[in-house]
Amino acid sequence: MTGSVTFTPTIADHVAAQRLWLVSSLRRPLIICFLIIMGLLAAVAIAVIAAETLMNHVTLGRALAENIWPMVFPLAFIGLQVLGWWRVPGSVRRMSKQQPTLLSETNWHWSDDSIVASSAAGSSIVRLPELHRWLIGKASIVLLPQDRMLLILPRRVLTDDQARDIEDTLGRFARKTRRA
Known part of the structure; x- marks a missing residue:
């Protein structure tokens, strides 16, 4: 399934993702x-x-x-x-x-083969079979294309259907052995 969401992350969103x-x-x-x-x-x-x-x-x-x-x-x-x-x-x-663009408007688009996250800070295309790890918490969904790079998606910006869809997509298409 495909989906997209546009949001502006807050400091609280980044804190929740870092703590996760x-x-x-x-x-x-x-x-x-x-x-x-x-x-x-x-x-x-x-x-x-x-x-x-x-x-x-x-x-x-x-x-x-x-x-x-x-x-x-x-x-x-x-x-x-x-x-x-x-x-x-x-x-x-x-x-x-140090990098104010981290709090700029961010667009996430996902499909069965990749997730694209783009903002003023840059763009990341993550092919799901190559995704290193992902984390699902109460406040955030965090993708880790590598050990120290976090792409955050706050749950507050997702509808229940979107949250289920992205979790199901990650579960079906990303490497299951790397789920954290």
């Missing part, structure tokens, strides 16, 4: 394995701290001081992710000041 991309990066298998291992280490540290406190009558402060290291890395990782989440709006504002 950020969250999707945490769902990668290597990151998931890392988080599981760090969670297990933190659980072991908590168990050791509890055991020392209860069985050996060690003060909680001493038990924490001796066994806190396995919990530092997961907490630091979580802290860095939260910091990244909070920094997205500022990054988007800086990006829009």
Whole structure:
């Protein structure tokens, strides 16, 4: 099926798309394995701290001081992710000041073989079989022709039928193994 939509993206649209991309990066298998291992280490540290406190009558402060290291890395990782989440709006504002055309009127046209996005910032033709990845969130549909290039389509500009159509088109014609 084919469709098209014209819209002017806002800073909030870019923030939602960037955050969707950020969250999707945490769902990668290597990151998931890392988080599981760090969670297990933190659980072991908590168990050791509890055991020392209860069985050996060690003060909680001493038990924490001796066994806190396995919990530092997961907490630091979580802290860095939260910091990244909070920094997205500022990054988007800086990006829009550096390249104001990112907030210019944008046209999207899609068909069964490609998606064309054009604005004052430039044009992109993405052949669906060659699409690297795509993300579907509550506020945005994001295409990634490559790892660091995002094409955003805010859901607020789509009718329900258009949203279903573009999602179905992506599901049928883009490489399914790359869907995030």
